[in-house]
Amino acid sequence: MKVAIYSNDGFTSKEVATQLKEKIDASEKLEYDGLNPQIVISVGGDGTLLSAFHHYRDAISKIRFVGIHTGHLGFYTDWRDYEVKELVDSLEDDNGQSVSYPLLSIKVQYTDGGPDDSFVALNESTLKRINGTMVTDIYIKDEFFEKFRGDGLCVSTPTGSTAYNKSVGGAIINPQLNAIQVSEMASINNRVFRTLGSPVIVPPDETITIVPDSPKHNILTCDQLLISDRPIKSISYSICNDRIYFAQYRHTHFWKRVSNSFIGVHEDD
Known part of the structure; x- marks a missing residue:
């Protein structure tokens, strides 16, 4: 071997x-x-x-x-x-x-006319704004869910739910569940603006799509990878077809x- x-x-x-x-x-x-x-x-x-x-x-x-x-x-x-x-x-x-765990599939579209990107994360992906409040539309299974205003969003796998996701108030998910989770970072909730304010967990046949109001000045992470130099049109998250295997x-x-x-x-x- x-x-x-x-x-x-x-x-x-x-x-x-x-x-x-x-x-x-x-x-x-x-x-x-x-x-x-x-x-x-x-x-x-x-x-x-x-x-x-x-x-x-x-x-x-x-x-x-x-x-x-x-x-x-x-x-x-x-x-x-x-x-x-x-x-x-x-x-x-x-x-x-062996035992296997789910992975996160990330598909990114840009507004600069360049090629789209595809990534895979073991733990999580986050989207934040360099300065000011981040405003994005969130879609679940291609249906509008909410307009988010706050510091950022974290989308994690079950194994990644114990990492950065937990620090921003996300739920811990047993990795036997084939699911992904989106958690809010310091969302703005008042009489004018309103979000769900709690983590959302979706099954493997549903996709989470994030569409920033402003494509520029955003920071996207995929585990340890960071993207900040391209204007983001949308990001789609789903369960990856591949899995990670441990002996x-x-x-x-x-x-x-x-x-x-x-x-x-x-x-x-």
């Missing part, structure tokens, strides 16, 4: 990556291949795994990911930095086991991850 290692530049991460490479090279069942891997081991944290996902995006249907965290516990990282041997043993006993050698229940990460519940509490 062909394995690649994708590490951040931290000292601990580099040490772990070196140990992994040595054990993979010494294995009779594993082969190191950074160009055409079947397994990609991310060493760092959730940000490192995001980078690994986008690095191997074109081959996403042929790859399973594994995450080693060298800092704080992440939602995409099941292994600790001191479990290198145990992980390599699991790789050698691999039988194709499931061990399983941590989603709600246990949420509890450990945000509440700090202990068995002896």
Whole structure:
């Protein structure tokens, strides 16, 4: 089985990556291949795994990911930095086991006459205005839903619901649900202007479309990618046809991850 290692530049991460490479090279069942891997081991944290996902995006249907965290516990990282041997043993006993999560499809139209863009996000996409209030029309399944006024909007996947989406008041969604969510950032609600004021979750057969009143001076993000130099006509969000796959050698229940990460519940509490 062909394995690649994708590490951040931290000292601990580099040490772990070196140990992994040595054990993979010494294995009779594993082969190191950074160009055409079947397994990609991310060493760092959730940000490192995001980078690994986008690095191997074109081959996403042929790859399973594994995450080693060298800092704080992440939602995409099941292994600790001191479990290198145990992980390599699991790789050698691999039988194709995996779990998959939904991805976010993003289609952007511009007003400058240039080509449209298509992106895929693992966590979320946001739209904000560089200065002043952002005003946009929101459509769900091609039907007008509301005119939003505020700081911005965040559209997230279920796994991304625990990231930036949570910080702006969005709901946490179990990744077993094939859905996407749009959350408001500091919406303006008074006697004149009114929005729903709560997160909206849509099923896989519905599309969320955002049409800014002003195409210029907007900032669009797709995970770690940022677009600010082109006038945006519209952005359409939907569940992607592709999914991300993780090699499931061990399983941590989603709600246990949420509890450990945000509440700090202990068995002896």
